[in-house]
Each structure stands twice: as structure tokens, then as C-alpha cells.
Amino acid sequence: MKCEEAQEFIxxxxxxxxxxxxxxxxxxxxxxxxxxxxxxxxEQALKREISAAGAxxxxxxxxxxxxxxxxxxxPAPERASESWTERIFPxxxxxxxxxxxxxxxxxxxxxxxxxRTPSEPISLAALEIQKxxxxxxxxxxxxxxxxxxxxxxIRAVNGEFAPVAxxxxxxxxxxxxxVVQEVNGRKMLxxxxxxxxxxxxxxxxxxxxxxxxxxxxxxxxxxxKMKFYSFSKDGFNAVLHREGSxxxxxxxxxxxxxxxxxxxAKVQPS
Amino acid sequence: MTRALTRxxxxxxxxxxxxxxxxxxxxxVKETQEAEDLVxxxxxxxxxxxxxxxxxxxxxxxxxxxxxxxxFDNYHQKKRWVSVENSSAExxxxxxxxxxxxxxxxxxxxxxxxxxxxxxxDALSRIPEEFRLPIVLVDMGDFSxxxxxxxxxxxxxxIRSRLSxxxxxxxxxxxxxxxxxxxxxxxx
Numbered sequence: 001m002k003c004e005e006a007q008e009f010i011x012x013x014x015x016x017x018x019x020x021x022x023x024x025x026x027x028x029x030x031x032x033x034x035x036x037x038x039x040x041x042x043e044q045a046l047k048r049e050i051s052a053a054g055a056x057x058x059x060x061x062x063x064x065x066x067x068x069x070x071x072x073x074x075p076a077p078e079r080a081s082e083s084w085t086e087r088i089f090p091x092x093x094x095x096x097x098x099x100x101x102x103x104x105x106x107x108x109x110x111x112x113x114x115x116r117t118p119s120e121p122i123s124l125a126a127l128e129i130q131k132x133x134x135x136x137x138x139x140x141x142x143x144x145x146x147x148x149x150x151x152x153x154i155r156a157v158n159g160e161f162a163p164v165a166x167x168x169x170x171x172x173x174x175x176x177x178x179v180v181q182e183v184n185g186r187k188m189l190x191x192x193x194x195x196x197x198x199x200x201x202x203x204x205x206x207x208x209x210x211x212x213x214x215x216x217x218x219x220x221x222x223x224x225k226m227k228f229y230s231f232s233k234d235g236f237n238a239v240l241h242r243e244g245s246x247x248x249x250x251x252x253x254x255x256x257x258x259x260x261x262x263x264x265a266k267v268q269p270s
Numbered sequence: 271m272t273r274a275l276t277r278x279x280x281x282x283x284x285x286x287x288x289x290x291x292x293x294x295x296x297x298x299v300k301e302t303q304e305a306e307d308l309v310x311x312x313x314x315x316x317x318x319x320x321x322x323x324x325x326x327x328x329x330x331x332x333x334x335x336x337x338x339x340x341x342f343d344n345y346h347q348k349k350r351w352v353s354v355e356n357s358s359a360e361x362x363x364x365x366x367x368x369x370x371x372x373x374x375x376x377x378x379x380x381x382x383x384x385x386x387x388x389x390x391x392d393a394l395s396r397i398p399e400e401f402r403l404p405i406v407l408v409d410m411g412d413f414s415x416x417x418x419x420x421x422x423x424x425x426x427x428x429i430r431s432r433l434s435x436x437x438x439x440x441x442x443x444x445x446x447x448x449x450x451x452x453x454x455x456x457x458x
Contacts, residue, residue: 007438008430010434011430015408015415015433046440046441050390053410054409057289057391058289058292059289059292062306063288063292063306063309066306067285070310073314073317170286172289258285262282262285265279265283265286
């Protein structure tokens with residue numbers, strides 16, 4: 001094989017796009033040709049640099065927001081209150097606002113009173129933990145492998161429950177570490193995901209949807225038949241949802257809308 | 271059989287590729303505002319025809335093809351794949367061969383290449399589009415030759431030959447940068 005003939009095969013070898021026969025031919029040529037070996041090394045290095053330069057290039061946050069608020073792409077999420085209103089009053093002849101108000105006073109307010117959380121909800125404590133992780137007050141155990149981290153967390157709660165796991169690889173976001181925390185006697189598995197300039201922390205614990213804070217906006221996904229509670233505090237955005245008896249809270253530096261969109265996309269009904 | 275994605279699932283899944291689409295867009299058009307418009311319009315078009323997307327197939331490639339087709343229809347004045355046999359780019363590749371040293375170049379050459387990563391996007395913008403796009407798709411987008419060929423509607427062999435020439439052109443551009451940088455250092 002002549003050097004000029006070898007060039008395209010060198011490129012394909014760098015990209016791992018050669019057949020076995022082609023690989024054998026080109027590797028044989030490289031063994032004997034110092035100049036082509038240099039070209040091969042240089043092309044490998046160049047490919048790595050191009051790939052690294054690409055990985056550093058992110059869509060501007062303003063573009064994300066623009067797309068997420070483009071109603072041609074993302075129709076407005078259905079608010080829980082509107083959905084319940086329509087379900088409760090399908091076609092009643094009585095004026096709806098007056099009846100709704102009366103029912104709220106008679107039924108909902110007493111229920112809310114008895115269901116109120118006596119102290120700071122665990123969900124807001126999760127945001128405090130997030131703040132401490134970022135501030136270095138809470139140390140996170142680094143993960144050499146996601147399975148290793150997961151098994152360690154399961155052992156830490158005597159196998160009572162497992163951390164909810166998310167595949168965020170399409171966003172180049174991977175689990176990088178974790179920690180186990182205790183809030184008011186309840187154990188909480190904390191998994192930190194990072195990559196691509198994004199940080200997502202997943203808090204898993206046994207609970208109910210009553211663990212959502214009062215400040216949360218509730219979104220109902222009619223197809224998944226799930227509720228998502230979106231809330232923010234001290235600059236952190238969070239989304240809580242329930243999977244059976246497990247509560248998962250995702251906290252991120254993404255915008256509230258973006259985080260809600262991601263959680264809704266990734267979560268499967270239990 | 272894979273279940274078809276709902277409109278909502280499709281949109282949420284598709285937004286995960288925004289960085290990738292933006293990378294491709296900024297290497298297709300000159301202005302960042304145009305690149306943003308291109309990405310937004312890609313999502314709008316993808317959403318409008320999401321029912322045509324076959325569940326289980328490659329969503330990233332499907333979105334990239336929409337982006338490229340929209341770019342071609344709206345921003346591009348030339349033929350989809352122009353012949354480069356007589357173009358100046360061909361001569362540039364020939365020049366490259368004179369620059370490849372026959373002897374072992376030593377490690378400093380690789381070190382310099384590492385310093386160049388910040389200038390790669392700039393260098394890419396200076397090589398012809400027909401060489402630039404396969405590099406962006408294969409090296410930045412991690413597409414196989416077959417996927418890149420489907421996106422650009424050209425034969426797989428064309429992707430391979432243009433990648434080979436394109437990388438040499440890019441290296442040639444970066445070599446110029448190294449030479450300039452070294453001359454500046456000498457003056458200092």
C-alpha cells in the first residue's frame with residue numbers, strides 16, 4: 001500500500017470505521033511507515049481536540065429558555081388547580097366560583113389544617129443539604145462506578161429502599177458521588193449527578209406526597225397519572241414526585257421549567 | 271415492539287440534544303443568532319412532525335437531519351454536495367503533504383496541538399463546508415460514517431474521503447496558527 005492510498009484508511013482507523021480486512025492492511029502499512037504512523041498519531045490527537053472543543057460548546061441558557069417557552073414545542077403544562085376544577089364541576093348549572101369557594105371553606109381548609117406539617121418539611125431540608133454539599137459542609141463520597149455507589153447506599157439503609165436512578169447520559173450527566181443523610185429520624189439517600197455544566201442531586205427517602213412543601217406548585221401529568229411538586233428556595237430549584245412509597249426530590253441549577261420537563265420525561269409511573 | 275412516544279415524551283427527550291444541535295448549527299452558519307434560530311426552528315419542525323419519527327430509532331440523527339435540511343433550504347445557496355476536485359481546497363490538501371515531516375517530530379508537536387483547542391472552532395469555520403460538516407458530525411457529534419452519510423444525503427465513501435481531507439485542512443489551518451504564535455513568541 002502506498003502512503004497516499006493509506007490516508008483514508010488511517011482516517012477510518014482513527015474513527016474505528018474499518019473492516020477487519022482493512023484494519024489488517026493499514027496496520028501492516030503503519031508498522032513499516034514512520035511518516036504514516038506520525039500522521040495517524042496526529043489525526044488521533046486532532047480528533048480528541050475537536051471532540052473536546054465540541055464538548056465545551058453549550059447552547060446558551062437563553063436559547064433553552066426560549067425553546068422551553070415556545071408553545072409550538074412545549075405546550076403549557078396543565079396546572080393541578082385547573083384540572084381539579086374541571087373534574088369536580090363537569091357541567092353543573094350552579095355558578096362554579098361560588099360553589100367552589102363554599103366547598104373550599106367547608107372541605108379543603110379543614111383538611112389542609114389537619115394535614116399541615118408541624119415542622120420544616122423534609123423536602124426543604126433536602127435543599128439545605130444541597131446548600132451544604134455545595135458549601136463543602138457535607139462531604140460526598142466519590143463514585144468510581146454507579147453500581148458501587150448504589151450498593152453502598154442500599155447497605156447504608158439496611159436494604160430498606162434503593163436510590164431512584166436516572167439515565168441522564170443523553171445530557172452527558174453522570175452520577176459522580178453520594179452520601180446518606182438523616183432528617184428527623186428519616187434516612188435520605190443523596191446521589192449527585194454532574195456533567196455538561198449541569199448539576200442534579202437526587203434525594204430518595206420513604207414518604208408520601210405530604211412531604212412536599214406548601215410552597216410547591218403542583219403539576220399533574222394526565223398520561224403518567226402522576227403529580228409533580230415544583231418548588232424553589234435560596235436559588236435552588238426542586239421537583240418532588242412519588243414512586244410507590246418512595247419519594248424522590250431532584251434539585252438542580254437548571255431552571256424550574258427545565259428541571260420539571262426533565263423529571264417528567266425521565267420518570268416512569270410506578 | 272417499541273411503543274410510539276407521546277408528543278410530550280418526544281419533546282422532553284428531544285430537548286436533551288439541544289447542546290449537540292447548537293454545536294452543529296454554529297458550524298453551519300456564521301452568526302450565533304442565526305444558529306439559535308436554526309436550533310429553535312429545528313425543534314418546532316421536529317415537534318410538528320414527531321409522528322413521523324419511528325420510536326426506537328436514532329432521535330439525535332433524526333433531529334440533526336431536520337436541522338441540516340432546514341439550513342440547506344433556508345440558508346444555503348449552493349448545491350447540496352459540490353464537487354471539490356478543482357477547488358482551492360484541493361490544492362490546500364496537496365500543500366499539506368509538503369508540510370508533513372518525514373522524521374519523528376518529537377513530543378512538542380502534540381503539546382502545541384493541545385494548546386489549540388480554543389481555536390478549533392475558528393479554524394473549522396475557515397475550511398470549506400463540505401469538509402467541515404463531516405468533521406462536526408463525526409468528531410463532535412459521535413456519529414458513525416453511515417449516520418453522517420444519511421444526514422448529509424451522500425455516500426459513506428464520501429464521508430470518509432472528506433473527513434480525511436478535512437482533518438488535513440484543519441491541521442493545515444492550525445499549523446498556520448502555531449507558526450504565527452511561535453513568531454510572536456520569538457519577537458517577545
